[in-house]
Amino acid sequence: xxxxxxxxxxxxxxxxxxxxxxxxxxxxxxxxxxxxxxxxxxxxxxxxxxxxxxxxxxxxxxxxxxxxxxxxxxxxxxxxxxxxxxxxxxxxxxxxxxxxxxxxxxxxxxxxxxxxxxxxxxxxxxxxxxxxxxxxxxxxxxxxxxxxxxxxxxxxxxxxxxxxxxxxxxxxxxxxxxxxxxxxxxxxxxxxxxxxxxxxxxxxxxxxxxxxxxxxxxxxxxxxxxxxxxxxxxxxxxxxxxxxxxxxxxxxxxxxxxxxxxxxxxxxxxxxxxxxxxxxxxxxxxxxxxxxxxxxxxxxxxxxxxxxxxxxxxxxxxxxxxxxxxxxxxxxxxxxxxxxxxxxxxxxxxxx
Amino acid sequence: xxxxxxxxxxxxxxxxxxxxxxxxxxxxxxxxxxxxxxxxxxxxxxxxxxxxxxxxxxxxxxxxxxxxxxxxxxxxxxxxxxxxxxxxxxxxxxxxxxxxxxxxxxxxxxxxxxxxxxxxxxxxxxxxxxxxxxxxxxxxxxxxxxxxxxxxxxxxxxxxxxxxxxxxxxxxxxxxxxxxxxxxxxxxxxxxxxxxxxxxxxxxxxxxxxxxxxxxxxxxxxxxxxxxxxxxxxxxxxxxxxxxxxxxxxxxxxxxxxxxxxxxxxxxxxxxxxxxxxxxxxxxxxxxxxxxxxxxxxxxxxxxx
Numbered sequence: 001x002x003x004x005x006x007x008x009x010x011x012x013x014x015x016x017x018x019x020x021x022x023x024x025x026x027x028x029x030x031x032x033x034x035x036x037x038x039x040x041x042x043x044x045x046x047x048x049x050x051x052x053x054x055x056x057x058x059x060x061x062x063x064x065x066x067x068x069x070x071x072x073x074x075x076x077x078x079x080x081x082x083x084x085x086x087x088x089x090x091x092x093x094x095x096x097x098x099x100x101x102x103x104x105x106x107x108x109x110x111x112x113x114x115x116x117x118x119x120x121x122x123x124x125x126x127x128x129x130x131x132x133x134x135x136x137x138x139x140x141x142x143x144x145x146x147x148x149x150x151x152x153x154x155x156x157x158x159x160x161x162x163x164x165x166x167x168x169x170x171x172x173x174x175x176x177x178x179x180x181x182x183x184x185x186x187x188x189x190x191x192x193x194x195x196x197x198x199x200x201x202x203x204x205x206x207x208x209x210x211x212x213x214x215x216x217x218x219x220x221x222x223x224x225x226x227x228x229x230x231x232x233x234x235x236x237x238x239x240x241x242x243x244x245x246x247x248x249x250x251x252x253x254x255x256x257x258x259x260x261x262x263x264x265x266x267x268x269x270x271x272x273x274x275x276x277x278x279x280x281x282x283x284x285x286x287x288x289x290x291x292x293x294x295x296x297x298x299x300x301x302x303x304x305x306x307x308x309x310x311x312x313x314x315x316x317x318x319x320x321x322x323x324x325x326x327x328x329x330x331x332x333x334x335x336x337x338x339x340x341x342x343x344x345x346x347x348x349x350x351x352x
Numbered sequence: 353x354x355x356x357x358x359x360x361x362x363x364x365x366x367x368x369x370x371x372x373x374x375x376x377x378x379x380x381x382x383x384x385x386x387x388x389x390x391x392x393x394x395x396x397x398x399x400x401x402x403x404x405x406x407x408x409x410x411x412x413x414x415x416x417x418x419x420x421x422x423x424x425x426x427x428x429x430x431x432x433x434x435x436x437x438x439x440x441x442x443x444x445x446x447x448x449x450x451x452x453x454x455x456x457x458x459x460x461x462x463x464x465x466x467x468x469x470x471x472x473x474x475x476x477x478x479x480x481x482x483x484x485x486x487x488x489x490x491x492x493x494x495x496x497x498x499x500x501x502x503x504x505x506x507x508x509x510x511x512x513x514x515x516x517x518x519x520x521x522x523x524x525x526x527x528x529x530x531x532x533x534x535x536x537x538x539x540x541x542x543x544x545x546x547x548x549x550x551x552x553x554x555x556x557x558x559x560x561x562x563x564x565x566x567x568x569x570x571x572x573x574x575x576x577x578x579x580x581x582x583x584x585x586x587x588x589x590x591x592x593x594x595x596x597x598x599x600x601x602x603x604x605x606x607x608x609x610x611x612x613x614x615x616x617x618x619x620x621x622x623x624x625x626x627x628x629x630x631x632x633x634x635x636x637x638x639x640x641x642x643x644x645x646x647x648x649x650x651x652x653x654x655x656x657x
Contacts, residue, residue, distance in 0.1 A: 216653070219619025219620060310570050314541070344569060
């Protein structure tokens with residue numbers, strides 16, 4: 001489902017302020033033949049303002065959140081998850097959800113989904129003007145129990161209420177599946193379980209399923225195994241990956257998820273090397289890599305959007321995103337949070 | 353994702369997660385030969401990848417290196433482990449041999465400007481110097497490893513054409529280097545540029561003689577390494593704890609962390625013969641000694657900060 005700015009032309013990357021030759025050169029789009037069986041474009045779902053900020057210690061004022069989202073809207077990102085309509089008792093950082101959603105500039109062609117954990121949240125979201133919502137399941141019983149005190153089956157029943165209401169209001173719903181490559185409580189997660197939960201959420205009416213490596217333990221091998229199982233149940237066009245960088249594996253895992261044309265036949269040794277062929281073309285990431293991992297103290301969480309965009313552009317894949325503007329948004333929010341960016345691209349560009 | 357659970361203390365500890373619940377743990381027994389053959393798993397990845405640990409040299413290069421002789425003489429040499437040393441010229445070579453080195457390295461670059469700024473001569477002149485070194489080394493049966501810097505980009509010239517990398521690599525290989533380590537010196541490469549560069553180099557040099565030395569300055573190292581091993585490269589350079597910043601971008605990281613590379617290779621079922629936990633301990637040791645934070649994400653996730 002192509003949305004937002006992908007349909008607009010972004011013919012040239014703006015050179016970094018330092019205007020060093022290598023940065024411009026590395027951002028120059030290459031011929032798609034060199035990239036083999038990679039998608040020509042990737043939709044980036046920016047989760048910084050919600051998933052990112054939700055896991056940051058310091059509470060961010062409403063106006064700062066609004067400014068961040070506005071800056072992100074300027075970058076060309078097609079989807080920006082704005083906030084979460086969850087009880088402030090549980091997530092104080094998202095207490096200002098209504099003000100944020102109503103305060104942001106809604107750019108044409110950009111989606112601003114919000115998380116809605118239950119029917120009450122959904123109704124509040126729609127009343128506040130939400131045009132798209134997200135719900136989340138998990139591939140782990142223990143994780144679901146610890147998180148929302150019920151079984152996977154019960155959680156899906158709760159979400160079916162949201163799905164019915166969303167269907168009646170013509171509001172698209174995005175589904176998240178947590179712990180797809182490992183669980184902080186159960187450890188190993190069977191790919192078949194991930195496929196089962198994904199299938200259920202897709203059948204309930206979610207237009208897209210975002211598969212989350214919640215604790216970042218996955219590697220290209222486990223990513224491939226999991227996606228192979230899920231793709232038997234859900235079409236690849238409805239899949240997204242949400243990789244955490246806790247063990248530094250996020251970009252390698254994302255790369256594997258992107259590579260696909262469904263066959264293993266190869267004319268040359270080089271072609272054979274892109275054997276891991278998955279074909280996902282939607283990737284979640286967080287500006288500045290906002291959002292640490294709540295399960296490993298001091299560890300990083302979300303992959304940084306800047307680093308993801310750097311890789312995709314280097315591969316000649318179109319994202320519609322202006323990396324320079326994205327970096328500026330990241331610098332802005334890190335200053336506001338008084339924290340160092342987790343993006344290596346930004347660190348390398350001497351903007352801390 | 354979703355709400356933040358409060359039951360952090362009920363999580364499995366990292367040791368439990370890595371050892372018992374997930375597939376990461378002790379590696380399989382090391383293969384009989386030091387230099388692997390061309391066996392590939394059905395999936396197309398090599399069965400075995402040799403890790404070349406460059407932390408003590410490339411990583412600590414920013415610290416004083418005047419004590420090289422003491423280091424060479426002082427280390428405990430384990431059987432089956434190589435301890436190569438960098439020798440930029442004939443004088444360095446002779447000192448290395450006198451101190452007991454049994455393997456040496458020389459480094460070229462795929463960029464004229466980089467060579468000029470770094471060692472004040474052209475690529476051709478530097479090749480001539482290395483020929484002297486490799487000739488002496490051959491006479492003494494000392495193996496020589498060749499490095500090619502700026503394989504995916506240069507801090508002065510910008511884009512580097514793959515054909516140039518292939519040309520310099522070929523020259524080093526022809527003069528007798530047993531292995532050529534292709535270095536993304538400023539870490540600007542991405543899987544696309546890695547693939548194009550390797551395709552060009554592999555026309556001139558057998559893949560079994562190639563290694564990749566990826567810098568993580570832009571966070572691309574593991575994706576680039578994955579691409580290289582998908583193309584058959586079976587040797588990867590890395591530095592424990594990701595030691596060694598980038599001298600061209602203040603505050604930026606440099607070498608990819610050995611721990612993070614091992615984590616990925618273990619997860620892919622690729623044998624390395626290396627014990628990840630012991631590497632993490634070594635990383636913890638050197639970071640404590642240097643009073644600096646590790647650049648390894650695996651270590652960050654595992655040790656209490």
